[in-house]
Amino acid sequence: MASRRHVIVDDLRMQISTGRIKAGERLPSEAQLASRYAVSTPTLRSALAVLQGEGLVEKVHGRGNFVRHPARRITYVGGGRAPNAQTATDAALRMTVRTTHLPAQGDLTALLKVSASSPLTEFLCLSHEGRSPHSLARIYVPRDLAPADGPSESSFYARVLGRMAELHPPLAKVEERVSARFPTPREAATLRISSSLPVLAITRVATDATGRVVEAARLVLPGDRADALFTHHTMSGDRRTEG
Incomplete structure (x- = not known):
């Protein structure tokens, strides 16, 4: 059975890849996401860290988490x-x-x-x-x-x-x-x-x-x-x- 972290990662990844959440768009706050997925804040942040490592999401200090534009090589x-x-x-x-x-x-x-x-x-x-x-x-x-x-x-x-x-x-x-x-x-x-x-x-x-x-x-x-x-x-x- 998939962990809650992987469920969050898979769901957000799918929303990003299908364009439901567009490049440059800010994600809901960590508190809102934790509530939506019924997980603790540490679990939510762990899921976001996976997406950050994949280059799909970036955390901007003081502003929140944003969907990254595809990186130009x-x-x-x-x-x-x-x-x-x-x-x-x-x-x-x-x-x-x-x-x-x-x-x-x-x-x-x-x-x-x-x-x-x-x-x-x-x-x-x-x-x-x-x-x-x-x-x-x-x-x-x-x-x-x-x-x-x-x-x-x-x-x-x-x-x-x-x-x-x-x-x-x-x-x-x-x-x-x-x-x-x-x-x-x-x-x-x-x-x-x-x-x-x-x-x-x-x-x-x-x-x-x-x-x-x-x-x-x-x-x-x-x-x-x-x-x-x-x-x-x-x-x-x-x-x-x-x-």
Whole structure:
């Protein structure tokens, strides 16, 4: 016999899939739902957590639970020589960028190969689809390479690319480490995803010909909407392998 939690999950899932509850619509309050299904609040919240983990429902702090719009997929294209947090950003995604100047500390010193307290600039990039957060990136560059007047939504990447193009010597190596893991509590809250939904975590480090690290990026892409594409050209140049 199905548990009360599974009965609730199946019923709400059916209502969402058939359009009885539409994308963007707010669900009744947790108290109302608990009363409707004759269950305790913890049981109701457990059922909602399942739907949140499936990407069907998102909980917005202070506003309630909403049916999610189908997540637009994004492809991270690896192997590029330019600093780019989202190489395949869709035009429907809006980017906000927050700039912070900070001294290098903790694991940032090893990641960027700098001494403690070296001046860095962090760009916290959060993409949105409508009102819903879509993906997260933290990009770190030595402060002398950061755009002087700060980034904006539309010009950030073009300006960082332009700044990198001024480098002498040019970029020589890009190293990318990709892993699947569960989000931290802070990442789950920022992206409004369940802590049980795996994310694609990418750490990208770009180095110039002198060995100086000129950019380090940490990307977090929810697993229900992310792909990673890496293209490798063979020595002969007549074949390529994609993974």
